Amino acid sequence: MSNLSKPIPPAGGPSALEVEIRGKTFRGADGGDVRAIEEIAFQVAPASFATLIGPSGCGKTTTLRIILGLDPDFDGRLRLPDDGAGRIAAVFQEPRLLPWRSVEENVRLAMPDADAGRDIDQLLSILGLDEMRSRYPSELSLGLARRVALARAFAIRPSLLVLDEPFVSLDEQTATRLRTLLMEVWSARPTTALMVTHNLREAVQLSDRIIFLTERPSRIRGVHDLTTPRAERDSRWREATLSTVAKRYSGVL
């Protein structure tokens, strides 16, 4: 398989995330080929929030792994957003905290500057973690541990934030709270973000752009842009938009 996966050098200034995957094939357990991705190409504008949504097994996590540089064996090319720092933060389903470090230490260790006192105060406060600073990961519920994972991701001051189903396995009340907190911290520190989800309602609530994928081997089924300013997205807007999008992309809900 030819490999054109070298990132295109940034042209300067804030740039979009540009993803062009022209094919990704795995070797299956039986030695045969598993074609995961046929052709996926999309962009995420600087400091906007995009969501990747599609049927189970269609290649969403594979796409994120390629973007994160964890899987260089694909055909295509990437252009990562560049703001001079070139840092990527990832939030996975498992919070992946250091168990022997407190909440505060887990976040502080991710910070690019040692002198990050105000930064850490702001992050912990937005995410409602002030009281949790000295707790250890084993003392946290999954919802709280995911908050710490979000705080750590934003602490990196990333040029690109990648999230793989960060609200899965939470009760609805906790997931709703966490989505609100994510939007609060993202609004305070906007960064180019790409999230994978199975939840169309969540995608409508959070995104500027929703990218729909087909069944495996995946292609782009459609791209839906949500241009209404966030401040105007009330529950009526959410329900109407959800219904329009669900009609257009039937089978996603």
Ligand SMILES: Nc1ncnc2c1ncn2[C@@H]1O[C@H](COP(=O)(O)OP(=O)(O)OP(=O)(O)O)[C@@H](O)[C@H]1O
């Ligand atoms: N390391 C691997 N070896 C072989 N096949 C793989 C490997 N990783 C993924 N696959 C296959 O590639 C396809 C895409 O997998 P991927 O995990 O990206 O899907 P997904 O859309 O994230 O799925 P889900 O929504 O269920 O999380 C699946 O058929 C999967 O079985």
